[in-house]
Every structure is written in structure tokens, then in C-alpha cells.
Amino acid sequence: MNKVEVRNLTKSFGDLLVLDDVSFDVKDGEFLAIVGPTGCGKTTFLNSLTQIYDIDSGSILLNGEPVNLKKHSLAYIMQEYSTMSWLNVRQNVQFGLEIKGFSRKEVREKAERALELVGLTQFRDYYPNQLSASMLQRVAIARAFAVQPDLLLMDEPYGQLDLELRFKLEDELLNLWRKLGTTVIFITHNIEEAVYLSERILVLSNKPTAIKETIENRLPYPRSVTSEAFVELRNRVTALIKWW
Amino acid sequence: MEHSGKVAPIIECRNVSKTFKNKGNSLEVLQNLSLSVRENEFVVLLGPGQCGKTTLMNIIAGLEPATSGEVFFQGERVAKPNPKLGMVYQTTALFPWLSVMKNVDFGPRMRHMPRKERREKAQHFIDLVGLTGFEKAYPIKLSGGMRQRVGIARAYCNDPAVLLMDEPFGHLDAQTRYSMQDAIERIWSREKRTVVFITNNIEEAIFLADRIVLLTNCPTNVKKEILVDLPRPRDYVSRGFLKIREDISKIFEITK
Numbered sequence: 001m002n003k004v005e006v007r008n009l010t011k012s013f014g015d016l017l018v019l020d021d022v023s024f025d026v027k028d029g030e031f032l033a034i035v036g037p038t039g040c041g042k043t044t045f046l047n048s049l050t051q052i053y054d055i056d057s058g059s060i061l062l063n064g065e066p067v068n069l070k071k072h073s074l075a076y077i078m079q080e081y082s083t084m085s086w087l088n089v090r091q092n093v094q095f096g097l098e099i100k101g102f103s104r105k106e107v108r109e110k111a112e113r114a115l116e117l118v119g120l121t122q123f124r125d126y127y128p129n130q131l132s133a134s135m136l137q138r139v140a141i142a143r144a145f146a147v148q149p150d151l152l153l154m155d156e157p158y159g160q161l162d163l164e165l166r167f168k169l170e171d172e173l174l175n176l177w178r179k180l181g182t183t184v185i186f187i188t189h190n191i192e193e194a195v196y197l198s199e200r201i202l203v204l205s206n207k208p209t210a211i212k213e214t215i216e217n218r219l220p221y222p223r224s225v226t227s228e229a230f231v232e233l234r235n236r237v238t239a240l241i242k243w244w
Numbered sequence: 245m246e247h248s249g250k251v252a253p254i255i256e257c258r259n260v261s262k263t264f265k266n267k268g269n270s271l272e273v274l275q276n277l278s279l280s281v282r283e284n285e286f287v288v289l290l291g292p293g294q295c296g297k298t299t300l301m302n303i304i305a306g307l308e309p310a311t312s313g314e315v316f317f318q319g320e321r322v323a324k325p326n327p328k329l330g331m332v333y334q335t336t337a338l339f340p341w342l343s344v345m346k347n348v349d350f351g352p353r354m355r356h357m358p359r360k361e362r363r364e365k366a367q368h369f370i371d372l373v374g375l376t377g378f379e380k381a382y383p384i385k386l387s388g389g390m391r392q393r394v395g396i397a398r399a400y401c402n403d404p405a406v407l408l409m410d411e412p413f414g415h416l417d418a419q420t421r422y423s424m425q426d427a428i429e430r431i432w433s434r435e436k437r438t439v440v441f442i443t444n445n446i447e448e449a450i451f452l453a454d455r456i457v458l459l460t461n462c463p464t465n466v467k468k469e470i471l472v473d474l475p476r477p478r479d480y481v482s483r484g485f486l487k488i489r490e491d492i493s494k495i496f497e498i499t500k
Contacts, residue, residue, distance in 0.1 A: 038419050159417060162292055162444045164498050189418040226486045235481060244423030 003028040003151060003183040004049070008058035011041075011048055012208075018044045020208035021058070031177055031184045033194035036204030036212075037243045042187045043079065045209075046153050049185075050076050062151065074151040075144035079159070081136040083128040090115070090124040092139050096147040114146035117172060119165070134161045141169065148180055155187045170197060174221065191237045195230060196223050203240045213240055252319055253280035254406060254438050255304060260313035261463075262299055273299050275463035276313070281406075286432060286439045288449040290492070291459030297442045298334075300464065301410050304440065305329050318405065327351070330404030334411045336395040338383040344370065344394050345379040351402035362401075369397040372431055389420040393427065400431070406438040413448065425451050429477050450488050451478050458495060468495055 004026040011019040018041040026032050036042055047053045049060050051067060062072050075096065083092050093111040102110065115121050118138035128136055137160055144152060154173075158166040174197065177184050188194050194201050198217055205212040215237060219229055262274040273296035281287050291297055302308040304315055306322045306329070315322040317329065338347050346353075349366035357365075370379060373393040383391055392412050399407055413421045425448055432439060432452075443449055449456050450472055458467040470492065474484050 038417055156417070160415070163446060164292060164496065167498055189420075191418075193418075226490055231481045231486070241419070244419055244426060 001028045002026065003030070003063065004185070005061040005064070006049075006058070007061075009045070009048065009055060009060060010057045011044055011053065011055050017208040019048070019055075020210050022209065022211060023058075024202060024211060024214070026183060026185060029181045029183055031174075031197060031199045032186065032202060033198035033200070034185065034187045034202045034204065035189070035191060035194045035237060035241060036209065037206050037241050038189065040204050040206050041209040042204060043155055046076065046155050046185070046187060049153065050074070072151065073147070073149045074153060075147055075149035076153040077140050077144045077155065077157045079156045081128075081133070081140060083136050083139050085128050088125050088127050089120055089131070089139055092128070093142045093146050096143055100147060110146050111142075114142035117145060118142045118169070134165065137161060138165075145176060148176075148182070150180075150182055152177075152182050152184045154184065156189060157186075158193065159189065166193075171222075173197065191234055191241070192225060195219075195234050195237065196225060201237060203237060206243075251282065253316075254283045254318055255279075255281040255440070256316040257300075257304065258314050258316070260300070260303060260310045260315060262296070262303065262308075263311045272463040274303075274310070275465050277465050279457060279466060281438060281440060283438055284436045286441065286452055286454045288441045288443060288453035288456045289459060290443060290446065290449045290456050291464065292444060292461050292496070295459055295461045296464035297444075297459065298410055301331075301408050301440070301442060305331055305408055327402060328405045330399035330402050330407045332392075332395050332399050332407065332409040332412045334414050336383075336391040338391060338394055338398075340383050343380050343382055344375060344386075347383070347394055348397045348401050350398060366397070366401050369400045372400070372434070373397045373427060387420075388416050389424055392416065392424060396428070396431070400435065400437075404437065406440065409439065409441045411442050411444070413445075414443070421445075421448070426477070428452060433476065446489055446492050447480055450474075450485055450492075451480065456492070458492065 002025045007023050009019050009022045034042055044053065048055045049067065051069060060067055087095065090111055093114055094107050097107040097110055115124055118141055120135065120138055120142060123131065123135065137157065141157060158169055170193065176182060186197060195217060201215040201217055202211055203213045203215065217233065219233065223230055257277055257279040260274055260277045264271045264273060277300065289297055299308065303310050304322065306325045317326060345366055348370055349362045352362035352365060370376060373396055375390060375393050375397065383394065413424050416424060429452060441452060453472050456470045456472060458470065460467045470488065472488060478485055
């Protein structure tokens, strides 16, 4: 079954055509990575899916029907920090849980677990302006993980984190994905990350963005970034998008 | 000193410690750190986030005093900022009201270098970082990667003996980062200078360094030094590259 169906999606900003007649499906429970050159419109796609932007033409269906943010369980981790400055760390993470109507006790417990996961337990009473850039991103990650969404949209979520934490959260994401059967759409500039995480990689072209190639990634989990098969796949994807 | 040989190091840190005190709390950031850098060497300081790398850089640059220990630059004790040490920052500190050309030739202008001479010099470095054609543009019109290029050209234009670069590509996306690493490698090969480069990115360190100094977490000290003996420009997925990467990951206990 398809979780997401994108049909003939077209979006422009004024004269600038960003997405040009893009169509693809994401299967239920699939881990899809989307890569492409810098500035190719990857973020625009997620912003269209979540209805932050109106699209010009085409359609995006979730579970076979138009996206309904009240009904569908999805979480979106944006590239730029999206914490609410008037709420402390704990309240930021609890926000989604409260909207979903969990009991007070459950809200507390789930938020605590998510904070522990990203290593922010001792900062739960801090406000966003007291935190570093990587900590802010961890708040957003905890908030998304806490609600255990069945569609998780991630836009370059680990770009600013140091390596150790990035690896830890990548593995944690894989655990979450397998345990909960979450469908994940993961956008990244980092080809190694895409090859490490995903089951399928969508390679986008430069603007106006179209799908250049779809690559199945059948390397068994857990993957080793230094194995020959891994390096080969990484080189193949790099060659498709290299502009530098 | 392992690397000094007969030639005196251009930078030498001897038992540098730094403690920050704040309302009765004290945080020891650097502990008895010793380090030396040879002339024209490309040294990368690699360590986890928030481990005091920037503090060490500021002390070397004379922007901040050490609590104890000493730093020597060309054999003299560092006590105040020295224009022979050029800095490139994490976030580019460009002057938003000045064009690319005027940002780059700022240092020579302050030293009253004649216009023609300083413009030629600035043009040379603007060309070198790949910004030819953007001389008249203002910083706001430039992408993040381009702004960092301006910062690098400006630092070079001051003729520093040493360039201190503090995570200059930390805020750039992975692909722009690769392009900047290529640029730095190219510039360094053509304009030999001593470079001390801070990063938390293992690939970046191996791609650029003659020698990598691995730092421990707070309080910071030198954990290990690794000589990178691979031909330049380096290939991120060559066997030798991946081997060093694996070694470093093991030292930092990053399992993957």
C-alpha cells in the first residue's frame, strides 16, 4: 500500500519554477531518502506536503486521501530551528502530545523519554534562548519523536550536529522506524547519511526539479560506512549530483 | 617536541590552562595543554562540540588570556592580538556595508597601502577563492559558502604568517562544505601558509590536514596526534582515507 502518492506536483515562486511535474510514491513503512544538489527544491517539496505552501498543480495524497493535518499523524522536523521561544524545553516537547490529547501522566512520561533520547534531560527547564544551535535541533527532534508519528518528515535534521550525536540519532531513528513501522521521508545533503539510512534514494535534478533517478538500497542493516558495497553506492549517488 | 626537529615551531603552547569563573562556579576548559605547529604546516584540531576548541584558538590569537601557561608565536610570548595571526570565524564577520572588494582589502587599507597595490592584492585573493565577478556585490547578496570565501580572502589579504580557522564550514550544507574543502586545499597548495584549522568533522580533518590533533572533551587536552600521509588532493573513499577515519572513530569511541 502507498502511504504517500505524489502526482504531477508543480510549484513555482513567481517566475521561478521549482518543482516540475514530479510524481512518486512512498510505500507504507518505507524509509525514503531524498538527495539533490544544494538549492534544488527539496525543502519546497516537504513544505508543499505539509501545506505550508499551496501547490500550483498536481496532488499529494496521504493514505489515499488529500493531506489533512488534523487527521493524519505526521511530524515534521525542519532544517531551521522551530522551537517556541516562550515555552521551555519540556513544554516544547510536550506540545504535540497535548494536542493529541494524551493524559497528563502519559504526556510527562513520553516527553521525558524523548528528552532522554536526545540527551536533554538536565536542560528540561531551560528556554530556547539559553541553548546552543545543536541543542535547539535536538528539542525539535524530541518533539517529533515523542508523538510517534506514522509519517515522519525530516529536512536535513542532523546537519548541524556533531558526528557522535549524529551517528547516535541516525541509529536511534532506524530503531524507531523499525519498532513503530513509521514511514520516513528524509531529506539530506549528506550522501553518506542517505546511503546509511534509507531503503530507497530519490535523486533530484537541479531546478526546475525533476526526479533524476531512483536507487534501491538493499544493503543489509546495520550498515558499515566503510564496506565496499557501501562505498560503491555512495560513489554512484555522488556522481549523480556532484556540482562542486 | 616530536615535530619541531631543528627548526623552532612557529606556534607553541606550553601547559596552557583556562578556567572560566562565574558566580562561584568554575569551569575548567583547558587543562595543561601543550602543542606546537611548524611553519607551513596544516594542523587540524579535531574534537567534539563544546570542548574548548574556540577558547584555545582565542588564546593562541591573543584575544583571551590563559589562566596559566604560555603561548609563543615566532618565539615571542603572545600577550595581545597580532596582525600576523589571521582569523576566519565560524560565522563570517563581514562588514555588511562594504562590498566584497572593500571587505577583502580592508586590512591593507587600514595600513595605508596605496590603492592600486592593495586592489591588485585583493583581486588576487578574490580570484583565488573563486569569487571573480562578485567584487562589487554586498554580503547580503551572497550565499553562506560565498560569504565564507570572502572571509578567507580577507584573512589572506592581510599577509598573515598563520591562519587560524575556527570551524569555518560548520554552518554550510554537506555539499557546499565539500566545495569549500576543495577550495581551501587548492589555496593552501598555491599560497603556502601555516594553518590551524578547527573542526568537529572527521572527513574534513583527514581531507585537509598534514597532522590531526585529537582533543579530549572538557577539560580539553591532547588525546593523540595523527600524521596524515596521503597524497593530495585526497579521495574521501580511498582505502587509506577510510582507514584513518576508522582509527579516529575508534579513538573517539564512535561506533559505526
